[in-house]
Amino acid sequence: MSGQAKIPWVIKYRPKKINDVVNQEEAKAKILDWLKKWPNVAKKALLLYGPPGCGKTSLVEAIASELGYELLEMNASDFRRKEDIERIAMRASTIQSLFASSKKKLILLDEVDGVANKEDVGGLEAIEHLVKITKVPVIMTANNPWDQKLRILRDIAEFVQFKKLEKRDLMKLLQRICIAENIQCNEDALEYIIARAEGDARAAINDLQAVGEGFSEVTLERAKALLRPRDKERDPFETLKLLFSSRYAWQARNVLSQSQLDYEQLKLWLEENIPYQYTNLEDICRAYEALSKADVYLGRIVKSGDWDLLAYAMDLMSAGIALAAVNNPRDKDKWTKYSFPQRISMMAKLKEVRGVREDLSTILARHLHISTSTAKSDVIPVLKVIFTSNTEYAAKLALSLGLSEKMIEILAGPNKHAVLNHYKKLKELLEKRAAEALAERVVRQETKKEESEMKKSKEKKEAKDLLSFAKK
Amino acid sequence: MSTAISELLWAEKYRPKSLKEMVNQEEIVKRLMKFVEEKNMPHMLFAGPPGTGKTTAALALAHDLYGEDWRRYVLELNASDERGIAVIRSKVKEFARSKLPGEVPFKIVILDEADNMTADAQQALRRIMEMFVETTRFILIANYASKIIDPIQSRCAAFRFTQLKREDVVARLKWICEQEKVLCQLDGLEAIYEIGGGDLRKAINILQAAASLGEVTVSNVYKVVGLAHPKEVREILNLAFAGRFIEARDRLRELMVTYGLSGIDVLKQMHREIFSADLKIPEDMRVIIADHIGEIQFRLVEGADDEIQLTALLARLSILGKKIQGKA
Numbered sequence: 001m002s003g004q005a006k007i008p009w010v011i012k013y014r015p016k017k018i019n020d021v022v023n024q025e026e027a028k029a030k031i032l033d034w035l036k037k038w039p040n041v042a043k044k045a046l047l048l049y050g051p052p053g054c055g056k057t058s059l060v061e062a063i064a065s066e067l068g069y070e071l072l073e074m075n076a077s078d079f080r081r082k083e084d085i086e087r088i089a090m091r092a093s094t095i096q097s098l099f100a101s102s103k104k105k106l107i108l109l110d111e112v113d114g115v116a117n118k119e120d121v122g123g124l125e126a127i128e129h130l131v132k133i134t135k136v137p138v139i140m141t142a143n144n145p146w147d148q149k150l151r152i153l154r155d156i157a158e159f160v161q162f163k164k165l166e167k168r169d170l171m172k173l174l175q176r177i178c179i180a181e182n183i184q185c186n187e188d189a190l191e192y193i194i195a196r197a198e199g200d201a202r203a204a205i206n207d208l209q210a211v212g213e214g215f216s217e218v219t220l221e222r223a224k225a226l227l228r229p230r231d232k233e234r235d236p237f238e239t240l241k242l243l244f245s246s247r248y249a250w251q252a253r254n255v256l257s258q259s260q261l262d263y264e265q266l267k268l269w270l271e272e273n274i275p276y277q278y279t280n281l282e283d284i285c286r287a288y289e290a291l292s293k294a295d296v297y298l299g300r301i302v303k304s305g306d307w308d309l310l311a312y313a314m315d316l317m318s319a320g321i322a323l324a325a326v327n328n329p330r331d332k333d334k335w336t337k338y339s340f341p342q343r344i345s346m347m348a349k350l351k352e353v354r355g356v357r358e359d360l361s362t363i364l365a366r367h368l369h370i371s372t373s374t375a376k377s378d379v380i381p382v383l384k385v386i387f388t389s390n391t392e393y394a395a396k397l398a399l400s401l402g403l404s405e406k407m408i409e410i411l412a413g414p415n416k417h418a419v420l421n422h423y424k425k426l427k428e429l430l431e432k433r434a435a436e437a438l439a440e441r442v443v444r445q446e447t448k449k450e451e452s453e454m455k456k457s458k459e460k461k462e463a464k465d466l467l468s469f470a471k472k
Numbered sequence: 473m474s475t476a477i478s479e480l481l482w483a484e485k486y487r488p489k490s491l492k493e494m495v496n497q498e499e500i501v502k503r504l505m506k507f508v509e510e511k512n513m514p515h516m517l518f519a520g521p522p523g524t525g526k527t528t529a530a531l532a533l534a535h536d537l538y539g540e541d542w543r544r545y546v547l548e549l550n551a552s553d554e555r556g557i558a559v560i561r562s563k564v565k566e567f568a569r570s571k572l573p574g575e576v577p578f579k580i581v582i583l584d585e586a587d588n589m590t591a592d593a594q595q596a597l598r599r600i601m602e603m604f605v606e607t608t609r610f611i612l613i614a615n616y617a618s619k620i621i622d623p624i625q626s627r628c629a630a631f632r633f634t635q636l637k638r639e640d641v642v643a644r645l646k647w648i649c650e651q652e653k654v655l656c657q658l659d660g661l662e663a664i665y666e667i668g669g670g671d672l673r674k675a676i677n678i679l680q681a682a683a684s685l686g687e688v689t690v691s692n693v694y695k696v697v698g699l700a701h702p703k704e705v706r707e708i709l710n711l712a713f714a715g716r717f718i719e720a721r722d723r724l725r726e727l728m729v730t731y732g733l734s735g736i737d738v739l740k741q742m743h744r745e746i747f748s749a750d751l752k753i754p755e756d757m758r759v760i761i762a763d764h765i766g767e768i769q770f771r772l773v774e775g776a777d778d779e780i781q782l783t784a785l786l787a788r789l790s791i792l793g794k795k796i797q798g799k800a
Contacts (some may be wrong), residue, residue, distance in 0.1 A: 397480075413730075
């Protein structure tokens with residue numbers, strides 16, 4: 001390795017030829033066929049989907065270089081906004097027509113699942129537009145194309161599935177790298193790496209580099225010692241620890257730029273854990289003030305679409321919080337048990353409660369001819385008193401208003417079971433009475449029918465009598 | 473209490489159906505009855521405090537004009553709940569197109585809480601009123617006539633509903649108790665009037681809740697009021713002032729989830745609490761805290777996140793709490 005520039009192995013050993021991409025024969029055939037026919041195809045875009053590290057992007061790159069396409073590549077992190085996508089579309093379609101002899105072009109939009117988040121205002125619509133007007137083939141990649149947010153892509157793109165890599169494929173790949181790097185590799189060590197990678201070639205190569213680079217031998221012991229169990233939550237905890245312990249502004253900023261967390265997640269992790277790390281109230285207050293201001297910037301970004309502001313939000317969220325421990329700087333290095341943001345589980349619940357409350361106030365507003373806000377401020381509190389103190393009466397009200405179980409739960413709180421029990425009994429009683437009433441009506445109708453039939457036959461008889469009388 | 477299977481809200485059950493059943497606002501009711509007789513009426517503006525019979529009068533008028541089928545000829549809108557004037561226009565348009573009742577040459581649009589509309593929206597409303605004047609009459613309902621723009625006021629016959637008197641409210645509550653065969657004590661009913669003022673709807677709601685506790689007594693009435701206005705927000709404030717920041721935050725989250733409150737809802741409740749005499753803090757602190765709450769609300773309006781902002785506010789209050797204790 002000496003003398004040579006250190007490039008990550010994932011890039012160094014990226015498939016360069018179509019044949020280097022393994023285990024995706026079906027996908028390859030589909031893509032090549034589609035490209036050959038383009039623009040005479042049903043859909044002008046392809047969406048390649050599959051787990052990370054199975055070769056989606058690599059294959060497109062290999063195809064482009066082998067078949068002589070110029071690749072216009074955009075990553076999710078590049079196309080934050082509509083304008084960016086429109087710009088590339090313009091570039092692709094106009095230059096193509098101006099220099100007809102120039103190289104064929106191919107647009108690659110990588111990781112489109114990343115564009116669907118709320119901050120990419122209009123990103124998906126822009127993709128839709130791009131596919132509509134494009135003069136060159138468009139290929140997208142995604143991990144999870146069934147994401148609700150991506151549903152418009154289903155109409156405009158043909159889906160091509162990529163399979164997870166098999167263990168033997170990964171084994172071959174790693175062995176090839178070991179030979180190229182001149183590393184003695186024990187099979188059990190490679191198996192360990194492969195098991196952790198779960199079909200992700202990128203992860204496997206990264207791990208191999210971590211345990212193999214600079215050594216001449218890869219052993220199972222070293223692999224186990226160097227590679228910690230892959231754990232998705234490792235990163236947030238580490239990020240927090242490094243961030244809080246930062247002593248310089250640049251240090252805190254670096255922690256953020258190296259973290260796997262995006263700022264939305266980071267915001268929640270910090271919100272949760274500031275008062276666990278810091279103990280002095282004034283320090284806590286300073287830290288929250290920084291977070292609060294960062295959050296205001298984030299709100300402005302969403303409103304204005306001006307992503308330049310993100311830098312300031314990040315400054316406040318990193319350095320602003322790291323340097324808040326003025327009174328008790330020793331807290332910075334204190335061992336802290338960080339906790340998962342409560343909010344994430346809370347959000348779903350909150351959304352549901354709000355929805356139910358909204359429906360409940362709509363019902364009350366209709367019955368009482370008032371606005372829903374009056375229902376919320378004037379009527380719901382009073383109903384709560386009834387529902388928590390007189391469950392039977394509450395059930396009667398619930399029945400006449402047609403309240404749902406969830407609404408009863410909101411009103412009755414811990415008493416909800418008692419109210420619901422009464423409610424069920426009342427409902428049964430009501431149904432019984434309704435059935436009885438119905439039965440009674442049927443009986444009445446039948447007696448009526450009998451009476452009328454009797455009347456009829458009587459009339460007939462009379463008529464007959466009359467007839468026979470007339471004949472006489 | 474009654475043995476019926478289902479129970480209505482009394483505010484609904486005892487709302488007069490016909491003008492003849494209305495016991496208050498005699499002058500207005502007399503005038504409205506004339507309109508029924510003539511089968512004609514102008515646009516109208518009913519203004520007055522809450523719970524004085526404005527909506528009831530409008531509905532009863534419609535009932536008397538059109539008979540039992542009245543709902544077909546009445547469009548009821550609440551300005552606070554309709555999303556913008558465009559929605560109102562399209563609903564009125566749709567409604568105006570449907571068939572006219574036989575003997576009355578117009579239909580009625582009741583627009584409640586009209587004073588919650590902006591001046592611009594009211595201008596647009598005025599045009600709508602003119603557009604459909606051939607087939608519809610508007611009854612606008614508002615707490616404050618002064619908040620209705622002049623061009624609309626000049627197109628409407630204005631009726632001022634007056635605050636109900638103590639004896640009127642108490643008499644009506646007593647009558648309901650008799651209908652419901654509920655035991656009540658006169659001072660209990662008086663207490664309801666003290667709390668609700670002349671707002672009969674509010675009074676009837678409290679009455680029903682107090683009755684559900686067994687009997688309408690003074691203590692039950694105050695129990696209802698106490699239960700209906702939970703102390704959570706005050707407790708959260710007190711925890712913050714005591715420097716128990718994490719507990720305050722936990723309670724805040726609990727509050728938001730159980731009641732489904734938004735950040736602004738919580739801020740408004742806090743603001744109310746800050747100026748309540750029950751909260752024992754130095755007077756100048758109230759203003760300082762109000763300023764903090766205002767700043768946080770401003771940040772929310774800017775598009776910031778409810779919980780982060782409220783948590784930051786609690787942290788500020790914790791610090792203030794220290795100062796309060798220092799002063800005490």
